[in-house]
Amino acid sequence: MSYKRKIAALAIVVACTAASAASATPTWPAKILGTWKGVSNQTSVVLRVTSQTGAGKCQDIAGTLQNVRGATDSIYGYYCPSSGAIEFRRFGSGASAAYQAYTGSLNQNYAGAPHLLIAGTFSQYNPSYGPLGQYSFSFIN
Numbered sequence: 001m002s003y004k005r006k007i008a009a010l011a012i013v014v015a016c017t018a019a020s021a022a023s024a025t026p027t028w029p030a031k032i033l034g035t036w037k038g039v040s041n042q043t044s045v046v047l048r049v050t051s052q053t054g055a056g057k058c059q060d061i062a063g064t065l066q067n068v069r070g071a072t073d074s075i076y077g078y079y080c081p082s083s084g085a086i087e088f089r090r091f092g093s094g095a096s097a098a099y100q101a102y103t104g105s106l107n108q109n110y111a112g113a114p115h116l117l118i119a120g121t122f123s124q125y126n127p128s129y130g131p132l133g134q135y136s137f138s139f140i141n
Contacts, residue, residue, distance in 0.1 A: 025110070026108035026109065026110040027108060027109055027110075028080075028081050028082070028083065028084040028106055028108055028109065029081065029106065029109045029116060030081045031052055031081075032049050032052065032061065032079050032086070032106065032116075032118075032141075033049050033050070033051075033052055034048070034049060034141060035047070035048050035141070036048075036049070036118060036139035036140065036141045037139065037140060038118075038137060038138050038139035038140055039137065039138055040065075040067075040122065040135070040137040041122075041130075041135035041136065041137065043067050043068075043070075044067070044068040045065060045066060045067055045068060045137075045139075046065070046066045046068065047063065047064075047065050047075070047118075047139050048063045048064045048065075048066075049061050049062075049063040049079075050062060050063040050064070051063065052079065057080050057081075057082045057083075058078045058079065058080040058085070059078060059079055059080075059081070060076075060077075060078055061075075061076070061077050061078060061079050061086075061088060062074070062075065062076050062077075063075050065090050071092070071093060072093075073090050073091055073092055073093060074090075074091045075088045075089065075090050075091070075102075076088060076089055076091070077089060077102070079106075083105075084105045084106040084107070084108065085104075085105055086102070086103075086104050086105060086106060086118060086120070087101070087102065087103045087104075088101075088102050089101050089102070090102065090122075092126075092129065097126075098125065099124065099125050099126035099128075099129045100122050100123065100124055100125065100129070101122060101123045101125065102120060102121075102122040102137060103120050103121060103122070104118050104119050104120020104121070104137065105118070105119070105120060106118050115140050115141060116140070116141040117138065117139070117140050117141075118137075118138065118139040118140075118141075119136075119137065119138040119139075120136075120137060120138075121134050121135065121136055121137065122134070122135055122136075122137055123135075
């Protein structure tokens with residue numbers, strides 16, 4: 001193999017390696033709109049994020065959280081694409097005060113990742129909706 005061919009082959013290998021490394025760099029997703037299925041304190045739930053607005057490091061989110069075979073409640077909170085942090089409050093039907101507060105984070109998105117995951121804990125504030133305390137949750141998209 002000639003010297004020029006070796007240099008050209010090496011340049012191709014370096015370019016391909018650089019391109020694959022750049023595409024494999026994990027990042028948090030810019031948007032989390034859509035349907036997320038999961039578990040909240042051993043209860044199957046569906047989270048639907050229907051709006052994500054605002055500029056800056058964190059953005060307002062809104063949507064619904066439904067216990068499977070149960071009521072659908074409104075959620076309002078924020079998501080930070082620069083860190084993966086998420087927090088939202090759950091409001092019962094027609095309620096002006098939240099009865100649960102969710103705090104968690106998303107996994108980073110990278111090439112070949114099968115799903116995005118949100119996980120964390122929530123606090124129960126109103127005993128009429130269940131026992132008070134802190135519980136785990138996770139959602140997958």
